[in-house]
Amino acid sequence: MAKEARIIIGEKEYKCPVITGTEGENAIDTRSLRADSGYITFDEGYGNTGSCQSDVTFIDGEKGILRYRGYPIDELAERSNFVETAYLIIYGELPTREQLQGFSSRLTHHAAVPVNMEHFFEGYPAHSHPMAILSGLINSLSCFYPEFAVNNHKADLENFDEVASAALSKVRTIAAMSYRMSQGLPYIYPRKDLNYAENFLHMMFTEPYAKHVPSPEISKALNLILLLHADHEQNCSTSTVRMVASSEANLFASVAAGICALWGPLHGGANMAVIRMLESIHAEGDDGSTFIKDAKSGKKRLMGFGHRVYKNYDPRAKIIGRVCEEVLEKLGIDDPLLNIARHLEKAALEDDYFVSRKLYPNVDFYSGIIMRAVGIPMNMFTVMFAIGRMPGWIANWKEVASHPQGRIYRPRQIYIGENQREYVPMDKR
Numbered sequence: 394m395a396k397e398a399r400i401i402i403g404e405k406e407y408k409c410p411v412i413t414g415t416e417g418e419n420a421i422d423t424r425s426l427r428a429d430s431g432y433i434t435f436d437e438g439y440g441n442t443g444s445c446q447s448d449v450t451f452i453d454g455e456k457g458i459l460r461y462r463g464y465p466i467d468e469l470a471e472r473s474n475f476v477e478t479a480y481l482i483i484y485g486e487l488p489t490r491e492q493l494q495g496f497s498s499r500l501t502h503h504a505a506v507p508v509n510m511e512h513f514f515e516g517y518p519a520h521s522h523p524m525a526i527l528s529g530l531i532n533s534l535s536c537f538y539p540e541f542a543v544n545n546h547k548a549d550l551e552n553f554d555e556v557a558s559a560a561l562s563k564v565r566t567i568a569a570m571s572y573r574m575s576q577g578l579p580y581i582y583p584r585k586d587l588n589y590a591e592n593f594l595h596m597m598f599t600e601p602y603a604k605h606v607p608s609p610e611i612s613k614a615l616n617l618i619l620l621l622h623a624d625h626e627q628n629c630s631t632s633t634v635r636m637v638a639s640s641e642a643n644l645f646a647s648v649a650a651g652i653c654a655l656w657g658p659l660h661g662g663a664n665m666a667v668i669r670m671l672e673s674i675h676a677e678g679d680d681g682s683t684f685i686k687d688a689k690s691g692k693k694r695l696m697g698f699g700h701r702v703y704k705n706y707d708p709r710a711k712i713i714g715r716v717c718e719e720v721l722e723k724l725g726i727d728d729p730l731l732n733i734a735r736h737l738e739k740a741a742l743e744d745d746y747f748v749s750r751k752l753y754p755n756v757d758f759y760s761g762i763i764m765r766a767v768g769i770p771m772n773m774f775t776v777m778f779a780i781g782r783m784p785g786w787i788a789n790w791k792e793v794a795s796h797p798q799g800r801i802y803r804p805r806q807i808y809i810g811e812n813q814r815e816y817v818p819m820d821k822r
């Protein structure tokens with residue numbers, strides 16, 4: 394017999410169906426509750442609300458599990474690369490050789506941005522944050538490719554292969570161009586012979602008079618960072634993408650909104666905040682012990698620790714922490730920030746404040762250190778996260794756009810403001 398939940402309000406009982414996911418997650422379907430009872434469910438911050446059904450990513454935060462389309466993150470980190478994983482996330486299956494070739498060719502075809510777009514960069518002040526430029530220019534792609542941005546789901550899905558490849562490929566080019574602009578350097582065009590990560594490093598660091606050839610360790614590390622960020626279920630930016638997509642907005646507009654949501658320090662901006670925190674600890678000559686005390690008393694926040702969903706080790710943090718050490722060793726880099734991070738992690742994992750609140754390192758705790766080693770400047774860290782997250786945003790846009798009974802996302806609220814009152818003329822206020 395199908396399970397159902399019974400909600401008793403006063404004398405009355407209301408029945409709500411229970412829905413169960415493929416991993417046994419249960420939810421009470423309250424969609425008809427307001428119509429039946431006049432009550433809505435209240436869950437500020439959506440901590441206990443399922444906003445959609447999705448078959449892209451599965452997370453079990455209690456057990457520290459993350460799977461893209463059923464594949465464990467550590468297996469993909471070990472055996473796949475960013476482009477193959479992006480295909481998996483966007484299309485649902487690992488690609489055949491031909492499918493991967495076709496996908497890579499489309500990415501190469503879309504790597505450059507329209508020449509007119511170069512003028513946009515000149516309009517921004519040199520100190521502009523690259524996240525602002527990135528979201529602005531990704532949205533502007535809809536002006537250059539109106540045939541991909543019809544704002545009608547059926548029409549936009551007809552060009553999905555092209556628009557998805559354009560977003561995934563151009564996000565990297567625009568990101569590199571925004572960095573070059575901020576440094577007053579000439580733009581470097583993408584090359585056909587380089588893979589996704591190498592091409593990004595080339596567009597960032599090649600000079601007209603000197604080719605930049607990254608070491609295999611560096612391009613592998615960058616590939617891994619992007620892969621580990623490729624999707625993460627219904628986080629703040631992905632939910633934003635879905636929210637915008639639900640109004641039938643096109644893919645460029647929806648993912649541009651995702652970039653804005655990612656910018657904040659409680660989301661994608663945390664990787665920058667971690668490095669700032671480690672640098673200030675280092676500058677004060679602390680090994681992290683004083684900082685831990687301040688974090689416990691609420692004076693400071695241990696950035697890169699804690700997660701809304703993971704109440705166990707973030708599996709991405711484990712992988713990135715290990716690779717961080719390997720990469721730094723291979724490159725012969727002795728980064729004092731890594732020692733402080735290790736000390737903070739050890740101290741926190743032994744401290745009852747963090748243990749009792751189930752606060753563990755998240756993906757951002759070590760990703761900044763590894764990005765420093767790759768040579769990525771700090772104000773580009775969140776941009777790297779945005780490039781990495783593009784496959785997840787695209788897959789979630791597609792889910793919303795293809796939903797047969799898709800409705801606009803429109804939560805309710807509990808109003809706590811003034812009751813009706815009369816307008817007060819200016820001289821009586």
Ligand SMILES: CC(C)(COP(=O)(O)OP(=O)(O)OC[C@H]1O[C@@H](n2cnc3c(N)ncnc32)[C@H](O)[C@@H]1OP(=O)(O)O)[C@@H](O)C(=O)NCCC(=O)NCCS
Pocket residue numbers: 658659660663688689693694695696697698699700701702750752755756757
């Ligand atoms: C990620 C984060 C926003 C999750 O927030 P949340 O699910 O709303 O968790 P809460 O704010 O309810 O935290 C629960 C408790 O742990 C404490 N806490 C959470 N994260 C903490 C941190 N990083 N340092 C110190 N204390 C922390 C809170 O103060 C709260 O304590 P209390 O119960 O005594 O009030 C939060 O852990 C955080 O700010 N982390 C640092 C930023 C970060 O790394 N973000 C990247 C996420 S991938």
